[in-house]
Amino acid sequence: MKRIGVDVGGTFTDLMYWDEDGAVAVHKVPSTPHDPAVATMDGVRQLSERLGIAVSDLDQFLHGTTVATNIVLExxxxxxxxxxxxxxxxxxxxxxxxxxxxxxxxxxxxxxxxxxxxxxxxxxxxxxxxxxxxxxxxxxxxxxxxxxxxxxxxxxxxxxxxxxxxxxxxxxxxxxxxxxxxxxxxxxxxxxxxxxxxxxxxxxxxxxxxxxxVGPKVSRYVDNLRNTTRAAGVRGEVGLMTSAGGLITARGAVDNPVLLLTSGVVAGLLGGCAIGEASGYPSVITLDVGGTSADIGVAPDGKLRMKHLLDTRIGDYHAMVPMAEVDTIGAGGGSIAFIDEGGMFRVGPRSAGATPGPACYGRGGTEPTSTDAMVALGWLRADSFLSGTMEVEPQLAVKAIDEHVAEKLGTSVSHAAIGIFQIAAHAMTEAISLHSVRKGYDPRDFSLVAEGGAGPLYAWHIAEQLGIPRVIVPHHPGIASAMGLLATDIRSETPATVWTSSADPDLARIAAEFDRLTAHAIAQLGADGLAPEDVVIERSLDCRYIGQGYELRVPAPSGEIDADWVARAAAAFHDVHERTYLQRFDDKPVHLVNVRVTAVGKVGHVPLADVEAGGTDPSAAVKTTTDAVFWTGAGEATPFPTKVYDRALLKAGNVLDGPAIVEQFDSTTVIGPGQRATIDRVGHIVIEIETAAGDRGPALGALEGDQR
CATH class of the missing domain: 3.40.1360 (Dna Topoisomerase Vi A Subunit; Chain: A, domain 2)
Incomplete structure (x- = not known):
């Protein structure tokens, strides 16, 4: 079985290949906004050529796309x-x-x-x-x-x-x-x-x-992609990521294209869950930073949370479809730094995008971006972009920051660059606080998985600000969303309204609806080629207290639907309500509004193999030592002697003391001054963030700042 996952972003299109022999390969090409399928198939052909296989050798093609989302937003x-x-x-x-x-x-x-x-x-x-x-x-x-x-x-x-x-x-x-x-x-x-x-x-x-x-355009896009892959000889049906974190076939996407809203961003969260589990830390917060935006996801115990009905929006419209709890902010490597009319120093959400891109790309961009700031600080070196395949001009980054920010603020380029980084990082920190602390989760109980081309550049600082105990940088951080496509299952969810109360439940109707939805879900996946024995059925409920306006999703109890089943369902709702709102009312009846059945068709996931062990000494992986600018406790911009490592040469057990920079094809990782990182058994960089024992300050401080 040879599988490929393709995630189309605003700046780059990411690809990941896996086969049954355990071979894994990644690739990255610039996106083509006028027709995303162009970059998709170019990347597939280039990666296939590099591997020495024909496109027709591919058995499965999995895809995450922003086409539906962009239609709505534009x-x-x-x-x-x-x-x-x-x-x-x-x-x-x-x-x-x-x-x-x-x-x-x-x-x-x-x-x-x-x-x-x-x-x-x-x-x-x-x-x-x-x-x-x-x-x-x-x-x-x-x-x-x-x-x-x-x-x-x-x-x-x-x-x-x-x-x-x-x-x-x-x-x-x-x-x-x-x-x-x-x-x-x-x-x-x-x-x-x-x-x-x-x-x-x-x-x-x-x-x-x-x-x-969105239907006509998405249908044409999906049909074009399906026809193109078939013409290239790809065996099997195209699978597309849905907003709920599962795969549907091209046929299902054409029938219900609204399910593809937020398709791409969910894949990053799924990839983060697989990464955290492989490193032994299943509860993760994912920070997926690309060229245009940053996607924030929270998965306690590695389980996706579904958004509340009030939050299932896309742009300016309500979309009552299942959506995983992932949100996007306008902060990425291409976010433009500027001084506004009131003299305020801002970064984003406007982005330089793929064209013309950051000033350092030399493609005509003249405004400074977050990427330019990191180039000016010495974190991104001229010969490190995409392993040197992309030419970068540091002097253009320095010039853009000087003209548009430093001169207007009366400060140095280094101070301005630090400011650009910290403003962008603060926006991400606030977003993580919003989606964890404010929803009943303590970020100090999670690990931060750094994804995207720029996530590993920010994660070390954001984890310090929130008191998150560790950062996990996967082996291929810039391809995490493509990995997520290879780490998920086919899913089909169908709801039905039952409208009954735990005080006087209509047991026959609840049972009948569950049976009807189960038969429908199995038939849906059967049409996609899955046998009933390969399908797992998950049941859930939408519940609320009588008199409330909106529901919370609750896992449905197992077993026969009788009075005891209803009591267990009500108890589960009390627990979920307390987690969400810090209150429960065990003496109040529970209104069972909707029942839901999700059929899950299991597919083979990408296993993460152990990497070669090499002891604690990473000196064999050192490429050079450079002066990279960080800041001291007093806020001074200070050059630090910083070792630069080649990610491909690091081995399990290697220990890296910060400040340090780790370079690879699809991303660059920064380990901050005073921090220590270890390469774990599967090759992930695990950065330990020092916090005082019992210290509950950073995350609570972030929450208090939000409330102010």
Missing amino acids: HNGADVGLITTEGFRDILHIARKKRPLNYSSYQDLPWQKWQLVRRRNRRVVPERVDASGAVLVPLDEDAVREQVRVLRDNGVQAIAVCFLHSYRNPAHEQAVKRIIEQEYPEVFVSLSSEVAPQYREYERFSTTALNAF
Whole structure:
């Protein structure tokens, strides 16, 4: 079995190869934003040539993509039509009445300014189903046919169908789909009963419209990728990463492209979980820093957390699909440093991107970036970029920092460069605090996994600020997301609304829905070529206290669904509620809103093999000694004699004392002054961060700073 994982980022496209003999190879090529498939296939061909194999030898092609996300963020999706119940034409416009600025009477509401469906294309028809699924008003099929023809004449490229309570009875939506296939067969169709079959009126409408909005472009992209890989001879189906941290086939992605939102960033978290487990530290916080952004993920005990319904948004829109707890901030190697009109020193979120890139790339960029700052500090050497295959000009970095920052602040280039680094690092530190401390987790109980081309440059400092006891730098940090693709399974999740209480539970209905969803999930994976015995079923619940507005996800108990099962489910919810909100109410009944079934099709994961042992002395790996600039306790910019190591020559057991720099093809690692790192048995760099015994200061200080 020969497998390849490809993750497309804003600046670089990362590739990782693995086969059954344990061979692992990585590659990195510049992304091609105009058509991501170009860089993808170029990278596959180049890596295959380097390995001496044909592309046709590949058995599996796994892919993480930002195509769907970018369509939403750039507001350039399809022209969408909507068919809905009479009286509900403006659900997408009204939304939840929540305003970005609570006290402003004059503000643009993003979901109204950039409408998913223009009002002229929101069409209504007579029909009505109640909350139990009973038909109150039969569907007027003649009216449906007339409205479909109107949308066809208006030239819409996709049609979303959202009827009230269709999650309980999808018959009317299915009838509309049959009519659309007769009247307008070439249009993309999105049914709410298929895309988001659960209660919550606005969120269900928004998710279905989003699916239609991204559908035509994503379908073309996926079809093009599938056809290109087939033409190249790749055996097997293309697998794509979903926002929930599982793989779906190209067929599933074409049917439900909304599942690909946040596809790429989740792969980095999955890779971090595999890395932490291999090093013996399963609870991880991942810091994946690329050229444009930084992705932050938290996985206690190596388990992905799913976002709360209130947080499952993409850009300006609600997307009621499962999303792993990963968030992105605009801070990366290409983040531009500048002095704003008020004289404030800022870094990002504007980025130099792949073109023209940082000033040091010599591609026409003149503004200083985080990468330029690290070049000026001596952390990134001119001959270290991509093992010397990319030319870098340090004098251009120094010039850009001097002209745009240092002169305006009246300071030295070194001080300005330190400031650029610390501002960018502070943004990442705050993001980690937000997603750990504020959600009931102490970052000092985790290890920080440094990923991406720039993650290992920042991690040593961020861990110090938060009191995280160690940093783990994987063997290929710049390819961690591609590794995540090779370390996950095929997943299919389906929800259903049951709406019952622990005080008077409808046991028969809960059991019937679990059985129905289980059969559906097994059939879904069966269509992807997996036998029932290769599928693991996971069950969960969305619960809340009666009177609350939103639910928390709870693992469903095992065993027969009876009164004891409900009691155990309620107890599990009390525990989750206490973890989330620091309060529990054991005497209150629990409202069971939705049941969920996730089918997991296990695939072979990339094993991390032990590396050669070499004792504690790393001197054989020393490339040179350089003067790299760090800062003292007084904040002074000070050159430190710093050893530079070749990552490929380090062996298990080697001990590196900071300050030190470790260079490799896809990234550079910084070990700060006074820190010590060890190469563990699988070749990961483990940097130990010294904190006083029992000291609870750094992380709590970060939280208090947030509250202020």
